[in-house]
Amino acid sequence: MYHAVGHRPAKAAYGLSVSPDAFAEQMELLGERGFTPLTTAQLGAAWRSGGGLPLPRRPVLITFDDGYEGVHRHALPVLAKHGFASTLFAATGWLQGPYDEGGALGTMLDWDQVRELAAAGMEIGGHTHTHPQLDQLDDSRLRYETVRCRDIVADELGAAPVSFAYPYGYSSRRVRRAVRAAGFAQSLAVGNALALPRQGPYALRRVTVRRGTGIEEFEQLIVGRSIARIFAKDRALTKGYALVRRARWAGGLLGGVRG
Template identity: 70%
Template sequence: MYHAVGHRPAAAAYGLSVSPESFAEHMALLDANGFTPLTVRELGDAWRSARAVLPPKPVLITFDDGYEGVHRHALPSLVEHGFRAALFVSTGWLRGRYEEEGALDTMLDWDQVRELADAGVEIGGHSHSHPQLDQLDDGRLRHEVARCRELVADELGSAPASFAYPYGYSSRRVRTAVRDAGFAQALAVNNALASRDQGPYALRRVTVQRSTDIGRFERMVENRATFRDFARERALTRGYAVVRRSRSAVRLARPSREAAASRV
């Protein structure tokens, strides 16, 4: 899972960015070590088919949010190696007529998204305004997911099949909303490799960031990452999950309490 690719990304995007040189080095390692990149749609289709066989050493190369550097810096490396990938866009962050506030750095415009799609990059959904979906009420949750899918379909001519949860956060309610909107599979984070038994709406990924050196990257993709490689990320994820569940329970209960009070 990548985010921004650039030499000097904005401070808010820096930690989850990689330099163009590092990205090129990562792609060269995948190529030299015999990996076969797939789109998320291809992986989902294969795992739903009892007869499908994945290629040797399959890997997903994914980008979240929709930063401009994916087109400027990552696409040339992907094309050089003949690699497929997937880009998950927050449609309200992309430059153009649907643009809203909140983007952390320079984002793609829709022409660039179309060029990425034409180059074989799967375009998936990542919500409209990049909220924590599990903190939204049902109406806003449905809007964020459906609006994103609608805009991608309108701009590209076909509806996206895959979704990635903003911040990696989901819940049973969020996963149901994503499925009901028409997405066939969805990606979380969890800093672990994806496997078929996780189900199509909770597939895991590992995070590549500015601090990921080539040795750590190789351990990750070869499934040799140690507990120390992800100890900090996993501890933060577990702790914040408890906080988010508590916040969500309070937020979702508030309308019921207010409604009850109005009847007294």
């Protein structure tokens, strides 16, 4: 899971960014180790086929959340060099253009660039419209965020997106139902673990690549070693915050806030 790719990203996006040189080195390592990148749609279709669509020996997803401009400027040439597939999950209200509602944490793609990414073979998935915490929304706003995003991508690219990623990784059973109802066939969380079929198509996990992820740590991540140790603090914080979020949601229901 990548976000911004750039030399000097905005401060708010810095921690979850990678430098262009680091990204190039990481992609080089994937090639050297014999990995075959897929789109999220290809992985979902293969797992739903029950073996009818076999996966390559070492499949991997390369995903980008939000829609930062550096994906086009820096990541695309590297991906093209290796012939790697990937998926961009676009927050449509953050991208530059007629739907921009502000709130983006850095310089974002415009729709011409998104179309160029799609033409180059990158899958364009949904990431909501305004990048909210979906599990804290009422049902009406939850539907708006998923459907509005889907419709804008369909209008701009000529085909509805089939893959989705939850902003911040936050979801719940209710959120997953809404994503499915909006027409998405699979969705990615975070979880900082390898994706497995048993997680179900709407809760597939990913590992986070950060500014501080060195090449040795990156290699451990892609081969599935030391993930629990590397993300031990993240997982502890996530479990604790999940309890807070459920309590917050329940409090809203009791107070008559939710729709």
